[in-house]
Amino acid sequence: MRYEIRVDGHLSEPLIKVFPELDHVTMSGQTLLFGHVVDEAHLYGLLARCQSLGLRVLEMRQVPE
């Protein structure tokens, strides 16, 4: 499953490294994290990671392979 997660704000390098399995692009005050998500557990894990870092998740969606 491929997902993209849009979070509020630009992420610093240390924070980007918390998501080593995802790629990212920074755009107009937002950061888009995207990549392959193994399963549901992984997906919720990513959400929890966002929460534990105080990131505001604006959008999360599955994208076609």
Add this chain to the structure above:
Amino acid sequence: MTVPEEDDSPVVEDLADPRGDPFLRTRFAVPARPVTYLRRERLTRHLDQAVATPLTMVNGSAGAGKTLLVADWVAGRAGLPVAWLTTDAAGEGPGVFWAYLLRALRTAGVPLPADVGVPADANRVGPALPARLAAELSGRERPVVVVLDEFDRVTAPEIAEQLEFVLHHAGAGLRLVLVTRTEPLLPLHRYRAAGELTEIRDAELAFTPHEAGRLLELHGLRLPPAAVGGLVERTRGWAAGLRLCALAAGQSPDPEIYLKEFEADRSAIADFLLAEVLKRQDAGTQELLLRVSVLDRFGPGLANAVTGREDAEGILDRLSRGNAFVEHLGHGLYRLHPLFAEILRAHLRMRRPGLEPELHRRAAAWLRRSGALAEALGHGAAADDWQFTADALIDDLAIGQFFTGPRSDTITELFSGMGREGAGAAPELVRAAVRLARCDIDGGLTRLHRAQRELAEHDDTADDAAARLSCALLEALAARLAGAPDRAEDAARSAAELLDMVPAELLDRHPELTALLLDHLGSVRLWAGHFEEARSALTAVAGLAPGAATALPREDSLGRLALIDCLNGWLGRAERTAREALAETERFGLSPPSGSGVEQLVLAAVAVDRDELGRAESLLGTSAESHPAMRDPVLEAGRALTTARLHLARGDTEAALHAVEREVRADVASPWVRAETALVAAAAQLAEGRARAAAGLLPEMPDEQPACAVGAARVQLAAGRTEAAVRLLDRVRPEGRAGPAVTVRAALVRARAADEAGDRAAARALVARALAQARQEGLRRPFVEAGPWIRPYLAASPHRPATGRPAPRTGPPSRRPTPPPPVVEELSGRERDVLRRLALTMSTEEIAADLYVSVNTVKTHLKSVYRKLSVNRRNEAVRRARELDLL
């Protein structure tokens, strides 16, 4: 030093956490508010409603100011008892959760009787504990406020379920306040619909521009309203964001310009602000903050250990007072705000790649030196340093924790990450323990032998005494599981020599080690048929002071003592001891498969002899699951034999034979198991009318044990060899050596012999004596088994059932003639109230109305009354209560 002195609260029972872990005491402390804390009346007033609703939820993102809000509100309500619990690391099992909650209640001065229980299993808690706690709380005049902080860390659905149960049944005695970042797994909609929920969420927690202005003022910043407004917009009123802003701005030359720049910046807020505040600290402080991010809680000593410096005390004090990142928890312990710990860890990985394992290792070493084993093990595992972690466990003599006590699942889980790395005795011992705890005998023995070879290579004695003692314990367990009495005795002997060589303080700290050792020894002696030797070992375990750490071996020993009584024919005694074992499991919440289940087996066997077959069947069902480390041949054989007896009693000989068909795997055969198995087979043959085939099994029945001798005599009798039967009884003389279940059967054999010889007077006297003895024990089965010849004697006996009913199927007394088992637990005042009204034939609803409590509360009381009186129905309860003069 960072390990604080003893808890000063006098009511705390150390049963909850046998290690009395100082790091965890801070979990019961209401967090202190920093000097810059801003009280917001609108929130405090809203929170005041928490006293009026059973459930309150403060739900907001990290750093929204939830905890401090509740802490401040609690401090302002001096009149109410408040139990505070900060839930710990995610994935904590129900056992640990309830243990800490009970302790939090006691710390708060809420008197809880000891019979509420103590969970001894980390991951399972039976229904009795929540029920008793709810009953206890429901009786309170004033409610207790229970605050569960960081409830988002509680992920186990059963905790939420049991908590909901307690909340529901405690009625007005409990006010629950959940502080959480995520939606808890409680049926909130129900509480919301009933108006029973006070709810404060993110939107309400957010700072208004006015409040933000006041907060900034507390930090020494005076800004024009427009600037404050912009800041609130940028941070969305997020408390942690505002606080960090104030800190960063306060340290810059022109705060106003700095905040303008911040408003314009587009970084993620927490990330940005943290980096801003961090870079304004001096190098030493920055390094300290980065490094302590791998620790949950820490004092200056531990912080120095990870930084390699000596200045932590002053820095931590300054940081906590400035309210930047670091919170003071009391007792000289600190922690990082969870949100910042996460971000700081990200920075640590980036700036000091590869340092994390080293920091864990240093923390582990320091904690081990300070005696904080649990934390040391956690950091050792996080450092992936299994050699260290295994050494720490073995040297502390904590190997028994794999099998018993509230930490067993945690330990097993911790070491599940261990691979093949780590040579030496300690890692091998850990591997052996993991396998034996799963009842994998061969796998366990392979590792155990490797450890023994390692230990044999260096012959120092004092240094590795703990490892050798651990080795002896595992050897005894392996021998027990394999049914190898000689090996167990050898292990026990070497353990006895080693006990003097390890520090007494270690042994005191780990009572489970000796308890397990003796329990293994006792059980394997029981297997070998050395009942008296077994009894002495088991009695020693049963006599140990109760505690969560030794709950399993104590329960198992009591169960096996009951089994010995049962095998010797002392049903009443067996039943009493088995009930004691059951009470132990209840008290410590050992629900299956955490308990050994042997006492259920004994109760089932007693029920068969009393001809209560339905009861026996359900007891056998409940004993089916048992702790894997207690699944030894005794348990297996006991289950097979009792199942077979039940089938025989029901006349299903085929099923009975099938039950004992498979031989129990053991190194050494057990004489009594072989004999009892042969007796079952013989009884099956007799039932089918094949007396010769039954007699063919006689050589299998060694007659040293009275029970077997009497069994053999009954087969002789049935095979027509009456004289041989009587001769056998005369030789063995079971009358002086065994209990009624054996002697009654012996008397019936003699009676039958007398009957055949035409001596009706002697037969009548023997039957009368048997009846009198049987009456005391509630024994019925022997008369049912005896056959039709006995009927005239029963009808003529003065001990014949008082109902006068002619025995329809060979006279078991129709009403239980024995005094019922004693009440193990006293009834509480409230339970007596309910019981008295029950005796007046009031309905549940009427009782509820009369006592001004809810119907559910009455039901909870009734359940505990039934449990304590061992009954299932209300009229039984009333009858029992009358018999026991409780009414």
